[in-house]
Amino acid sequence: MMSNIFNFELPKFPLDKITLAILDFLTEALAGVTKIASNFIETGVEGLGEGIIAVPTLVVIAVITFVVWKFIGRNLGIFALIGLLVTWNLQLWDATIYTIVLVLLSTILALIVGIPLGIWAALDDRVNKVITPILDFMQTMPPFVYLIPMIPFFGLGTVAAAFATMIFAVPPAIRLTNLGIRQIDKELIEASESFGTTPAQKLLKVQLPLAKPTIMAGINQTIMLALSMVVIAAMIGAGGLGGKVLAALTRFRPGEAFEAGLGVVIVAMLLDRITQNVAGRRRKSPAETE
Amino acid sequence: MDKKVMIQIKDLYKIFGKHPAQAKKLLSQGVSKEEILNKTGQAVGVQDTSFNVYEGETLVVMGLSGSGKSTLIRMLNRLIEPTYGTVIVDGTDVTTLDDDELRMFRRKQFGMVFQSFALFPHRTVLENVEFGLEIQEVDEETRRNKAQESLELVGLGGWGDYLPEKLSGGMKQRVGLARALTVDPAILLMDEAFSALDPLIRSDMQDELLKLESQVQKTIVFITHDLDEALKMGDRIVLMKDGKVVQIGTPDEILTDPATRYVEKFVENVDITKVLSAEDVMLKHQHVVTLKDGPRTALHVIKEFGLAGVMVVKQNRELVGYLSAEAAVQGVKNEDAWIDHICTQEVPTVPPDEPLKQIFPMVADSRDPIAVVDEKRNLKGVIYRGSVLAALAEQGEQMYDE
Structure with missing residues (x-):
């Protein structure tokens, strides 16, 4: 008797079909845009990657080491030198360069979208209210899910990987830009306004400079997320170090997997330390440096 | 009074919340601030306040925290929007200005000094002091010179290249004062400007401001919770409680003829020998x-x-x-x-x-x-x-x- 009451069939809500329909629509509607973006990224990543690879490896390593040593510090310079030599020795050089280029390009795309959105959300509470749940949603959605819808837009390969990476890596850029501006001491904002600043003057002379450390922390996180996504994006044909890991995995080669994994770690540490260092840099009094 | 009225505050109210009309009606029926907050959720910041500030005088607004004095000073340059009433500064009704006009008005009329100094930490002392002129797009050389002049006026001529973090509290507030003076405003708004300083430095700064005042001749609205400071700095004192003015008068009048028990309470703690004169x-x-x-x-x-x-x-x-x-x-x-x-x-x-x-x-x-x-x-x-x-x-x- 009881079972009769509950024993009816509720048809499944076709969320999957609806999502697909929306995707189809978007693919068609945005075809023009995706084509341009696709060409742009493809030539960007491949041109830049191939350009660097064409230069003798030791020259590239020497240049990177010198720049890091000179502008950041001796220790990180030494680390860059050893790390890059290791990847070269393990014959991962091409993959490493490709991965770094893809990460940086996706990061730039993420920042171009993320920082203005973060500023907008900081200045307008309504925008903040709309954007926050979307960011929560984006950050809890498993990263693999972003991969599939990229294929109908861009096909398999670098461009799909770059866009999936951008979408996955954009939330911290938005969130921390927003936070950085919102957490500025209220009296400083009042001080600025009491002198009659326009909103643009207030933003450029007070809010952004004061939010800079937090925004830089957001950029650091965006880069780290981009790197993790670029590895996963090997599944839709991103190649690079991720491609090596994926290949080793499918053929069950634990040794090769470890080598490629080590390459990822080296790239991660390098990018992390460099961006943290730039972020943590504080202005010294001109009077002190004399 | 033959003195020129610089600021005229008329029937000014600030009610925080979405239904100020309701709160105002209750206020007029004599319902207390607390009751209104409990009943309607509307917070009364300032109520039914009217007084004048004359040109060249130092008017001290004094009250305990929550008395509405900080809200009041912010309504003068509309950092906080008044809910009802008018503020007329030098003949202009501030409450009717649009955004652009308000910006121009702030640039010309007001210099503000804050309790926690509010110096921009990413700018050097000199860059802080020239901020107001930079906003007005004054050319670099002129604004540097003016900023340096103001710094010298407050005795920090040699500190322009330091970041504010290197300065002591007293020095920071001198920079705050210099920053406000650089734009040569008609009115100085000082929001508990010396409250964060320790007593000795505070007393120094008070003396310094009194000295400066005799040199630069500004109209000053000075907020404080400290009666000794009020008596020392003020040509006249406005005493506030619960967002309302309790008494307005010269320091002598307040001391010798406190209008209410509340004022007396304050006056009790004052060292009379410092205030009374021959x-x-x-x-x-x-x-x-x-x-x-x-x-x-x-x-x-x-x-x-x-x-x-x-x-x-x-x-x-x-x-x-x-x-x-x-x-x-x-x-x-x-x-x-x-x-x-x-x-x-x-x-x-x-x-x-x-x-x-x-x-x-x-x-x-x-x-x-x-x-x-x-x-x-x-x-x-x-x-x-x-x-x-x-x-x-x-x-x-x-x-x-x-």
């Missing part, structure tokens, strides 16, 4: 003798009123000296007709604004009374040892009555 304790209509009176007349006056002696003045009340009872008796005996021969010319004198604190040791040292004289040495009044104590006792009684 003028407040002297006896004004004392009997004097003039040079044309003889020793006999003098002795008669002394006996008649049971005095220890009388002050001797010229016809125009210029002080000549003091004639004690003994000297008068001696004069009568010797038949010395000239009173200026027998009176002592070494009378201790003080100006009318001499603080009571300075008078105490003089009273203790001398048996003779002290003459209060103006700059032309005209006698204004007399201070006896007893009259100082009497004045103190009277103040005490007034305060503890009820």
